[in-house]
Structures are given as structure tokens and as C-alpha cells.
Amino acid sequence: MLELQHISYRVSAPEGEMDILKDVSITIPDHRMVVFTGPNGGGKTTLAKVIMGLVQPTGGKILYNGEDITHLSITERAKKGVSYGFQQPPRFKGITVHDLLLLAAGTEKLSKERCCAYLTKVGLCANDYLEREVDVSLSGGEVKRIEIATILARHSELMIFDEPEAGIDLWSFARLTETFEQLHQEGQATMIIISHQERIIRLADEIVVIANGEIAHRGSTEQVFPLILADTLGSCPVIERKETVR
């Protein structure tokens, strides 16, 4: 179980102090699939990074399986079973897809069949990709799918994916949603997915809408999805003001 208690994150900006996260508290039970969604700049990625340890909160506590992990390093959290798929994964000159899968799996050997299984789940063929370097010769979408494959190879108990759909073509996206659905059905892992895609949102047990550094809404797809749609249809305040003047 993951518990975020009163998480805040404040940064200094030229215009003064800014609160990126404001007293966010949420509990995510085991084996749930939770989607964080909301407007750009609302704090979703920061909150996800706080869980992985990529961002140190300025206030609050993170409990994972009852243990306070607030001050643990990224490495320590990874060893406790937390994994994180980056929105824009880095590239590595000289490190192959196979090397990355090995590192992710934490083993010295990984059969081609296992590698193939992970890569197929993200719509890539092991024969074409396993020995390729994860460098600029790969497209953004390919790097992104390899990133997701590394998370699958970790078999961690808590998987965080930051906009897994970003940069991925429609066909691969369809395969990816099947993979998320399958993972969820297997019930082995808790998944937090930052996403704006309806197909992913509809797979979730719970939707958490994060806006202005706070949880704006949370609940089941049936409860929250109409609220998202209502917000989406909302008009521009500037235009609205002009229309009022007329």
C-alpha cells in the first residue's frame, strides 16, 4: 500500500515562492490501477516523481507498505519494488536494448524468449531491436516503448508510468493498452499511470484529477469521467469576459 500524507513541494521562482504541490494526501491500496490526470502544469509528474524519489518533497510523508520511505534514495526505493517509466526517457550511447533489459531485470542473463516477451508487449520485435543501441538512431516512440519494456522487466510491485502514450503511434498504443489491461488483470502490481487518454482512463479502478497542485477530484471512472468532460467543455475565461462586456 502506498500512502502519501500531506505532500507539499514549494520552489523559489523569480516572482516569489511557488507551491507545485499543496498538501496532497492519497492512499493507494495494493494491486489497484490508478490514473493521474489533469491539466498540464497541475503537478501530476511532480507527484509521481515524489513517489520515486526523483523529487524530494518540502513537506509531508510517503509510506510504502507501512515503511516511511520519504528520505530513501531512488536506488533504495527501486530495490523496494518501485519503478518509474519516464515521459522522456534518456538515450545511452553504447548501451543496447538487451543491456537495458538486463539491468532492469537485475540479472546477468535473460533469455531471448523473455526479452522477446517484454518487447512484444510494447509492440517491438526482439530480432530487430535487442542488439540496437538506445541512442539517437531510435525514434522517440521507439525509445518510449523500450522504456516501458524495462519497467515490465523489473516485475516491480509498484509501477509508475508518466504519459506512456506520449509519442507512440496509434497501432502501438492499442497494443500498450492491452498490456496495461493484462497487467491489471494479473493483479501482481499496483499501477499509477499519468495519462490523458480515454482508453487508459477507462481501464483504471480510480481516477485522480490533479490541478493547481491539489487533488481536484477522485473516484471511479463513472464518477470522475463526466467531470473531466465538463471541464474540457468549459470556455476560455478571457473570451467569456469579453462576451459579458458586450
Added chain:
Amino acid sequence: MITDIDAKLLEKIADLTGQPVGAFNLRKDSGCEARQSTEHIDISPRTDGKSGIDIRIKPGTKGEKCYIPVIISKSGVSELVYNDFYVGEDCDVEIVAGCGIHNSGCDESRHDGVHTFHIGKNARVRYSEKHYGEKDAGQTGGNVMNPKTVVYLGENASMQMETIQIRGIDSTKRETDFFCEAGSEVVVTERLLTHGQQTAESDMSIQLNGDDAKGRVISRSVAQDQSRQVFRPVMVGNAKCFGHVQCDSIIMGEAKIESVPAITANSTEAQLIHEAAIGKIAGDQLLKLETLGLTEEEAEDTILKGFLA
């Protein structure tokens, strides 16, 4: 006699465990430790008074490998060695060189090696040389290696050269010159690591003299601590040819790197490209590997190993 130290050096520089199969020449502390020729590859001492060997590979030799490693395990050894290679037409062979120094004293150990290749028409050669140095604890003797490689590539011949400085070389001045006839192709891959107060200079010149000659230089280096590196690869197009020079370096600590790739076209049909980049290890690379459970040190090590692999 091959000691445990020698055996370890041989494994490092030539992946050798035990006596190699086929033709080989093992040079130790300026002497010949062992030598073997085969039906197709003849290795013999030079006859012009200079130190070194001649390696003659008969035309049409295919699938054979030749080892010519050099090890120095005495402190204070200084040598200048000339090895000439004559690779016949239509050969397809692999040559493994390399030099390892174990310095057990306070005197400088130095190996200057000049390798000259005459590669016949349509021949294919894969050539690798690894350089490595180590010292006994507390010893101060410097390890110096200055390899010079000159290659004359015949028509439609090709050479893949891999030159690697693993670590432990205090000073190196490397010179590599290729002269490429029509239709020939050269790919040079250079990997170099310096640390501590070490210095490395690498000058390379690829002369593409014949039509459809191709040249490619891929140089990757890592400079740690206070070490210094200078790279000057030059690709010269004298005909209808294609050349590409790529230099990538990772800079760490208080190191300094100068990378000066150059291209010169003396023909309107020459197509030449160069690119160079120097930068530190990207923070997001370290973070990604940490999320896979590696410590910061392990992540750094993994990135460097991959980069220099």
C-alpha cells in the same frame, strides 16, 4: 616464462588464455617469448637491423587469426619496435595486437610500436589493438605507449581497426595514417580512457585517394580526474569518395579535452562529414539507471562501460 602477471596482461589486451591457435608472436620485455608461423602466415624477425617482425600472409588466406601481443613486466624497459604486415590479395584475416605493461618499479616503462600494413587488392582485415597499464601499489614508474599505425589499402580492400586504451597509460601519443586506393574502405574505432594525471594525444589522417573509397572514424573517449586528451582526426578526400568523422567524449572531474576533427576536400566529388561532441554524463541518464536499482556509482560505471564498449 609466462608468469601469472603476464597471463593476466595477455587476457586483458588480447583475450588470450593459454597459447593461441595459429600464427602468433609473443614479445616480452623486448625479447621474443614465443613464435609460431603457419602454412599461410609467416612471422619472421626483421632483416634490416631494426627491432621487430615481418608478418607475411599468403594471398587468398581466409578465416585465419594472428596474435602479436607485447607485454612488459620489468620496470624501466624502453623499446622501439617495427612490425610490417604484408597481407596478400583476396585475404580475409584477423590480426590481434595489443600491449600491456605491469610496472613494478619507479622507472618509466615505454613501448613505441610502428605497425605498417600493406594490404593487397580485395583483402579484408580486422585489426585490433588494446593498450593497458598497471603498477604495483606505491610504485611511481610511468607507463608510456606511443603506437603508430600506417596502412596502405589496395584497391577494393578493407580494414576494420579497433584501437582501445583500456586504462593505466600515463602518456600516449598515437599516430594513425591510412592511404586508401579506389573502392577500398576503412573503419577506425577508437576508444580511450584517461584518468589521474594522464595525457593522451591522437592524430589520425585518412587519405581517400581513389574513386569510391570510404573512410569512417568513430572516436569515443572518457577523460577523468585531471587527465588531458587531444584528438585531431583528419579526413582528406582526393577523389570521388565518402568520409565521416565522429568524435564523442565524456568529460569528468577536472579533465580537459580538445577535439579537432577536420575534413579536407581536394575533389568536387568528395563527400565529407565531421561531427564532435564533448559533455559530462547527463543527469537524466544517471537517474534512469538509479530507478532500475543501481547506485549512482554503479550507474556512472555502467554508462562509461557502455560508451567505451
